[in-house]
Amino acid sequence: MSRGRPDDQPRLVVEGLTEVSAELGLSDPRVLATVVGDWASIVGDQIAAHARPRGLRDGQLTVAVDQPGWVTELRYRHEGVLAAVREATGSDAVRSLRIVVNPAP
Numbered sequence: 001m002s003r004g005r006p007d008d009q010p011r012l013v014v015e016g017l018t019e020v021s022a023e024l025g026l027s028d029p030r031v032l033a034t035v036v037g038d039w040a041s042i043v044g045d046q047i048a049a050h051a052r053p054r055g056l057r058d059g060q061l062t063v064a065v066d067q068p069g070w071v072t073e074l075r076y077r078h079e080g081v082l083a084a085v086r087e088a089t090g091s092d093a094v095r096s097l098r099i100v101v102n103p104a105p
Contacts (some may be wrong), residue, residue, distance in 0.1 A: 028091070028093060031056060031089050031091050031093045031094065032053065032055070032056040032061075034088055034089045035053050035056070035061065035085055035088065035089065035094070036052075036053050038088045039052065039053055041088065042081065042084045042085055042088050043077075043081055043084065047070070047073065047074070047077075050065055050066050050067065050070045051063050051064065051065045051066075051070055051074060051099075052064055054100075054102075056093070056094065059093060059094060059095035059096060060094075060095070060096045060097070060098050061085065061094045061096070061097050061098070062097075062098045062099075062100060063097055063098070063099050063100070064099075064100050064101070064102035065099060065100070065101055065102070066101075066102070066103050067101070067103070068101050070099075071099045071101060074097065074099045075097075075099065078097055081097060082094060082095070082096070082097065
């Protein structure tokens with residue numbers, strides 16, 4: 001049974017995901033969707049070609065890079081990336097970055 005709606009009323013998927021995420025203590029899925037959708041604008045085309053957001057949990061955005069050198073680059077730009085993410089999402093839900101090497105298939 002949905003909260004605050006008659007049972008026969010349709011719901012947007014994002015409403016259900018947001019509700020379930022809140023109940024499980026997870027981040028708002030809209031924040032990650034915005035980060036993924038705007039990633040090239042957030043970090044620039046050059047970085048976006050080598051790094052991609054993979055997940056958001058407990059305020060930590062996991063970013064996978066295709067080569068170890070990009071770990072150093074993103075660590076160097078850490079504060080700038082966080083500021084750009086906050087601006088893009090209108091939220092301070094992302095408080096840190098976790099950068100992992102995961103070569104593209």
